[in-house]
Amino acid sequence: MNPIVELITKLGDDAFILGHRHSEWTGLGPILEEDIAMSSMAQDKIGHALALYTILHEQFGGPDPDTIGFLRNEKEFRCCHLVEYPNGEYDFTLVRHFLFDHAELLRYQLLRQSTFAPLARFAAKVMGELKYHVLHADSLMQRLALGNEESHARLQASLTEAFPLAAGIFEKSPYEDQLIAEGVFAGEALLQQQWLKEIEQRVQAWDLHLPEAREPLAGLGGRYGYHTPYLQPLLDELTSVFRSEENASW
Amino acid sequence: MYGGGYVFCEPDVHGQPDDPERLAEFEARIDRGEKIEPQDWMPYEYRRQLIRLIEQHAHSEIMGALPEGAWITRAPGFKRKLALIAKVQDEVGHAQLLYSAAETLGKSRADMVNDLLSGKSKYSNVFNYPAKTWADVTVIGFLIDAAAIVNQVANSKGSYGPYCRALERICYEESFHLKQGYDAFVALATGTKRQREMLQDAINRWYRPIIHFFGPPDNESVHSKQLMRWKVKMASNDEMRNQFLDAYVPKVLELGLTFPDPELRKDPQTGRWHYGDPDWAEFYRVINGDGPCNAERLSARRLAEENGRWIRQAIMNPQQKFTIPFA
Ligand SMILES: [Fe+2]
Ligand SMILES: [Fe+2]
Numbered sequence: 001m002n003p004i005v006e007l008i009t010k011l012g013d014d015a016f017i018l019g020h021r022h023s024e025w026t027g028l029g030p031i032l033e034e035d036i037a038m039s040s041m042a043q044d045k046i047g048h049a050l051a052l053y054t055i056l057h058e059q060f061g062g063p064d065p066d067t068i069g070f071l072r073n074e075k076e077f078r079c080c081h082l083v084e085y086p087n088g089e090y091d092f093t094l095v096r097h098f099l100f101d102h103a104e105l106l107r108y109q110l111l112r113q114s115t116f117a118p119l120a121r122f123a124a125k126v127m128g129e130l131k132y133h134v135l136h137a138d139s140l141m142q143r144l145a146l147g148n149e150e151s152h153a154r155l156q157a158s159l160t161e162a163f164p165l166a167a168g169i170f171e172k173s174p175y176e177d178q179l180i181a182e183g184v185f186a187g188e189a190l191l192q193q194q195w196l197k198e199i200e201q202r203v204q205a206w207d208l209h210l211p212e213a214r215e216p217l218a219g220l221g222g223r224y225g226y227h228t229p230y231l232q233p234l235l236d237e238l239t240s241v242f243r244s245e246e247n248a249s250w
Numbered sequence: 251m252y253g254g255g256y257v258f259c260e261p262d263v264h265g266q267p268d269d270p271e272r273l274a275e276f277e278a279r280i281d282r283g284e285k286i287e288p289q290d291w292m293p294y295e296y297r298r299q300l301i302r303l304i305e306q307h308a309h310s311e312i313m314g315a316l317p318e319g320a321w322i323t324r325a326p327g328f329k330r331k332l333a334l335i336a337k338v339q340d341e342v343g344h345a346q347l348l349y350s351a352a353e354t355l356g357k358s359r360a361d362m363v364n365d366l367l368s369g370k371s372k373y374s375n376v377f378n379y380p381a382k383t384w385a386d387v388t389v390i391g392f393l394i395d396a397a398a399i400v401n402q403v404a405n406s407k408g409s410y411g412p413y414c415r416a417l418e419r420i421c422y423e424e425s426f427h428l429k430q431g432y433d434a435f436v437a438l439a440t441g442t443k444r445q446r447e448m449l450q451d452a453i454n455r456w457y458r459p460i461i462h463f464f465g466p467p468d469n470e471s472v473h474s475k476q477l478m479r480w481k482v483k484m485a486s487n488d489e490m491r492n493q494f495l496d497a498y499v500p501k502v503l504e505l506g507l508t509f510p511d512p513e514l515r516k517d518p519q520t521g522r523w524h525y526g527d528p529d530w531a532e533f534y535r536v537i538n539g540d541g542p543c544n545a546e547r548l549s550a551r552r553l554a555e556e557n558g559r560w561i562r563q564a565i566m567n568p569q570q571k572f573t574i575p576f577a
Contacts, residue, residue: 023335042335245442
């Protein structure tokens with residue numbers, strides 16, 4: 001695979017699958033204000049996926065975005081495990097959103113310098129939205145971590161569960177060295193370093209802690225097409241109407 | 251979203267009689283077309299009926315998110331998926347706006363939500379019917395939103411300021427829903443044979459709930475005279491229904507689709523639409539809790555409220571070590 005295609009595919013798939021998960025809260029959010037915020041971030045994420053798949057279509061002769069999003073099989077997806085997990089209760093959803101969007105904001109900061117112009121342009125465009133996503137995650141995390149005993153305990157439990165999975169965000173691509181050498185992307189290792197600093201700072205300020213023992217392979221495999229058992233059922237649901245009639249337009 | 255068929259309260263015979271002088275002054279303001287604001291004097295009955303009306307409207311928005319919301323994860327393709335999330339998000343936003351408007355009359359959001367969950371408060375009947383296929387989503391987005399617009403545009407000319415202002419913004423958003431709904435509806439109507447069949451089937455199932463949407467015929471609606479004088483109720487059920495049928499029946503027919511009612515036709519003399527008996531007994535059964543999805547919808551809403559309890563408690567904790575305005 002072309003290294004840039006591989007990079008864009010994983011970025012698009014992360015956004016698509018997490019946006020889909022966020023949208024599962026639409027109409028069912030724990031409070032109206034969060035229902036609305038989650039729906040709005042879902043649209044942003046799915047919109048990012050659409051824009052990235054459009055780059056694949058226009059720059060690399062890939063199929064149209066709907067075909068990329070709705071007709072690939074599970075093995076062809078390159079999303080990380082963290083985004084595949086079911087929403088669980090709102091604490092897990094929130095902690096995942098916090099961990100993921102900090103990485104996402106830093107990633108696009110790096111990608112603004114990309115030598116691949118369409119990606120650099122896209123990065124500049126999404127920064128504004130991602131800043132809002134991070135702000136939302138931070139402010140709600142803070143309020144709930146410092147809220148009461150139950151909310152604190154819930155966030156800690158979800159952080160203990162989600163933090164190891166977040167390692168999968170930074171799983172190296174098979175073309176890592178080439179992407180770095182060509183200035184397309186500064187690389188997962190640097191990104192993870194920057195991310196960890198941001199996360200540690202905040203978690204400490206909120207009386208939370210990161211789990212000690214880290215299972216070395218936790219959360220890994222997604223970038224190579226090895227997914228959690230949660231992805232296939234998600235895709236079955238996502239594509240059920242689209243696949244129900246061949247060559248139809250909806 | 252929402253609609254008509256509001257259930258107003260029985261007049262409260264135990265209520266305080268209003269000061270006749272103030273009442274006359276109040277009615278004169280309404281006659282002059284002035285808006286009533288929260289701090290203004292208003293008759294006891296005016297406040298009570300308005301709370302009931304706006305609260306039902308708010309509940310309908312939030313309950314209306316459920317049948318369509320269930321299709322977000324299955325919406326076919328990027329365009330439909332993004333439009334549907336945006337639409338349902340708008341509806342939840344409408345609920346938020348309307349709860350705030352109702353709160354200006356003295357009932358808290360928590361009390362309103364409790365009355366919804368206990369079954370004391372009503373919401374629009376249409377949301378107690380199932381959305382069985384993707385075609386149902388297009389019928390809801392086109393025809394139910396169109397019906398809601400007829401109703402909400404009428405209400406936006408009412409006398410209570412906060413409700414009118416909320417409705418102005420809501421109507422603006424509803425017109426996008428209608429446009430997107432129509433677009434998705436036409437895509438099926440002009441699609442494959444199976445898509446057309448799916449759409450016709452959905453229309454057949456939604457026809458009766460749509461006729462019910464504006465509420466019982468005028469000769470069956472009670473005590474609406476005073477409410478119309480006070481500009482709480484702005485148009486009669488039959489007027490709104492006729493306006494809707496007149497605008498939208500032709501749009502469906504011109505796509506080669508049909509309605510499951512051999513009696514549906516426009517009287518060329520009076521310009522009024524005639525329709526077959528839509529079984530009003532069913533309307534009353536559903537509004538009183540015995541529709542195909544009442545229990546399912548309420549339990550979904552109850553679950554969402556339950557799941558959110560720890561968040562509300564943590565946010566409202568008086569011992570909280572840190573507070574910032576909620577984003
Ligand atoms: Fe609405
Ligand atoms: Fe609507």
